[in-house]
Amino acid sequence: MxxxxxxxxxxxxxxxxxxxxxxxxxxxxxxxxxxxxxxxxxxxxxxxxxxxxxxxxxxxxxxxxxxxxxxxxxxxxxxxxxxxxxxxxxxxxxxxxxxxxxxxxxxxxxxxxxVIVKQEGPPITIKQDTVEFNAGSFKTQPNAMVENMLKKLPGVEVDRDGTIKAQGQEVKKVLVDGKPFFGDDPKMATRNLPADIIDKIQLYDQQSDQAQFTGIDDGDRNKTINLVTKKNKRKGYFGQQSIGAGPNETSDAIRYGARLNLNRFNGEQQISLVGQANNVNSQGFTGQSIFGGGAGLGANFGGGGIIAAGGRGGRSGGGFGGSSNAITRTLAGGLNYRDAWGKKADLSASYFLNDLNTITDQQSRRQYALPDTSYQVNQNSTSRNQTTSHRFNMRFTYRIDSMTTLRIEPGFTVQNSLFQSLNQSRTLTSDAIGTGGPVDSTNLINTSNTRYNSTGNGISGNNNALLMRKFNRKGRTLSLNWNMVINNQNTDGINQSTNAFFGETGGRNQNINQRNEQSRRSVTNTVNLAYTEPLSLSKSLEFHYNYSLNRNTSDRTVNNYDESTGTYTVFNPALSNNFVNTYQTNRLGSTLQTKRLKYTYAVGFDVQQANLRSNNQTTDTELRKSFTNVLPNAMVTYTFSKSRTLRFMYRSRTNAPSVSQLQPVPDNTNPLNIRLGNPNLKQEFTHTVSLNYNNFQQTTFRSVFAMLNASQTNNKIVNATSFNNQGAQTTQPVNTNGYYNMNAFLALGRRIQPLKANVNLTSNVNFNRGVSLVNNQTNRSHHWTLSQGARINSNFDEKLEFGLSGNISYQTALYSLQSSQNTEFFNKSLSGDLYYQLPFRLVFTTDITYNNYSGKSAGSVQNFALWNVALTRQFFKNKQGELRLQVYDLLNQNRSINRNVTETYTEEMTSRVLNRYFMLSFTYNLRRFGSGPQGRSNRQERGQYDPQRGMPRPGRRN
Structure with missing residues (x-):
């Protein structure tokens, strides 16, 4: 401390x-x-x-x-x-x-x-709701990737797994010159493009394509980063190729890594080829499963959302080594293409293949807060998940004439998966918790041994078509947007479980040996029609109509094992069901928007009529429900100056229950936690208020980014959990009221010129008030998370670069039913990294992270440090070649600790991770550019990039 x-x-x-x-x-x-x-x-x-x-x-x-x-x-x-x-x-x-x-x-x-006036601009510029960083003011070491540059930006945080948070919110998209790069995967750009080709980094909340066209904010926003490349880097070849291998002290396996990254830019034409193979948890992409999770096909032995998570291991600067709560072997490759086809058409397309083999070994201790007692569940689980995915994305824009544009964005993913798991658990009474004494039948409630194997395949796809039409009167527009989403999944699993239950009335044993086959089909079609009419130079009125139809089918068949025939042929009607759910909405509304020099505001409301129909085809029963809602919305943006803005937003929305929440059939994949759907669920109704403030003082290099977000949900879908006297539980979703959530973020940054360093202080506050049912009693939970971080990054000179950061986090969970289970956690971490250029073209790099975990339920204070060291020899004229010897986890202390907090339990989980290994690798950085932008890139040079329109806008040439 x-x-x-x-x-x-x-x-x-x-x-x-x-x-x-x-x-x-x-x-x-x-x-x-x-x-x-x-x-x-x-x-x-x-x-x-x-x-x-x-x-x-x-x-x-x-x-x-x-x-x-x-x-x-x-x-x-x-x-x-x-x-x-x-x-x-x-x-x-x-x-x-x-x-x-x-x-x-x-x-x-x-x-x-x-004449072109070239001038080094300010490090940060605020243009309405866009924060623009000058990449030249945030220098990185040679051959670094974009991710390393993002870590230096005020208000931006990058986790060790590559997840980006900006102003307290996760970045969902990273664009390159305003266009997609390998679809919507942020890591494909940040981990595969070099930092030295970037001119500016633009951060903003990207609206939907239709809202960008109409100019009327529809509330559909994603935190987005746009990487604007340097004009003299838009014609040429660049990339990075590397290969390496080395021994692992704790395993007979050889650790290896290979990487291919080749890019050809020629103005607006961009072609990128990537490939990688390694078994050190290094991924240059985001793993996406169409089965709804990392394992997807496996048994769900957990539950609830992660409120607090501890730190994990990291990776050294060479691209080998990674951080995860598992060990992953990766084979992946992809191709990205982008070009302008004449003056009327633009095309972006990508294909990506990945094959992941993930091994997970975890131990957890879960504490349940019950009305009259306490349970502790200790689990050991191992699993192996092999997933192969093919992913394709395309974006085609065709300008029919000067007034009409058509944009089509199809995409689909094909996935096959193999999942194997073994879970062992013991449930203890409250008398045995924390005693440290022997565990026997007097304090055991139950034990379980479950083996689950499954295979699956699926295809998911989407297609978005947007027709945009302008009229002669400025501001008058008509647009039609059609979106279709499909998701088809098929799984085939074998569930084998041996369970023992203990109690005052004596014990009993339960054996399960079943095969379950499940098929899920989902199709959603949404049509949105919008018309805008200018009322004056500053006022616009939009009328819009939205129609949506979502149809879900879930067919689950379970067969018991027949010992006489050795096959799974005994049909189990209690666990089998065929269920169809349809959710249809019609929404009509209008928005009035006023734009002034200093401020912009918009107010509007929609009237939505929704129909929910649930058809249980197994029991031949049908349930119909209708909902009518008024959905108001408001937005105000005030610009104090070019570098200081304030934005307020209020939105209301509804959320329909999923088919898995509605289907009234038990899921006994985990025999100690039977999950059951509820066909009587209602839709959720959520009010959200957000406030964002941006300020940067150009003369002092001081920056302030603040965000406050609060939401309240009626008919919140939560879990109702019931326990019997032998510790087995049944979980079913229900509707409750009283759910609130609030989170706030503050980032302060400034420049320390003597150190040529940027200092950033970040503060986070999160509060969650949840309501759940435990044994038919209402349990109100209050979760607080407070964290304070500080970091300093310095490019002192060409030889020395260093960073130092620290973070302290405090989490607490309070329960109304069982106050004795109230708990609190402290997580503290210190980290530092160093890059130093030695004589004879030698480079020494190192990074170290120290973690400290303590808390009421942790049992004891846990400390560990992850230290990575590397020595690099640079070759060739421009230091394009690098021979690196590195050691990952030099102290051999790396581990993974996660803390989960839900409405009914707190949990501490430790996982097997990569430990010390050595690797010798060679990297070649290709850089071959023309003398300047030529050909088709001239169109972009005429103006500055406009993130709201995705095209250049008139402006002064810098």
């Missing part, structure tokens, strides 16, 4: 420990001697010309930089229509104030159509 607090104080102290020198001067016209107002004055480092800070002159042509550290700098003065001028200066400790004198700029007559 003390080291972490010391780190936080040290990082905060850095922000004030800057020398208090001042540099001032005046800018005038050389001919008239009149002051030049709003001239750009940049203070550059004399060593590498990087931007230290900048500002504009006042009405008297004067400027003054405060808190300038001791050192040598260059002042650059630029003004449109004048020749730029620079001067070298030195700031010393004995001169607190330095007068740079008067800069006399000479007028320059030029043809603006033939």
């Amino acid at each position: 003390r080291p972490l607090l010391s780190l936080l104080l040290l990082l905060v102290g850095f922000t004030t420990a800057v020398a208090q020198s001042q540099v001032r001067g005046v800018v005038v016209d050389s001919a008239t001697r009149k002051p030049l107002m709003e001239a750009t004055v940049s203070l550059l480092s004399a060593r590498d010309s990087s931007v230290v800070t900048f500002m504009i002159t006042n009405g008297d042509g004067a400027f003054a930089f405060s808190k300038v550290a001791v050192g040598t700098y260059r002042i650059l003065i630029s003004y449109v229509g004048y020749r730029s001028q620079s001067k070298r200066i030195s700031v010393t400790a004995d001169k607190p104030t330095l007068d740079a004198g008067t800069f006399e700029l000479t007028a320059q007559a030029v043809n603006l159509n033939e």
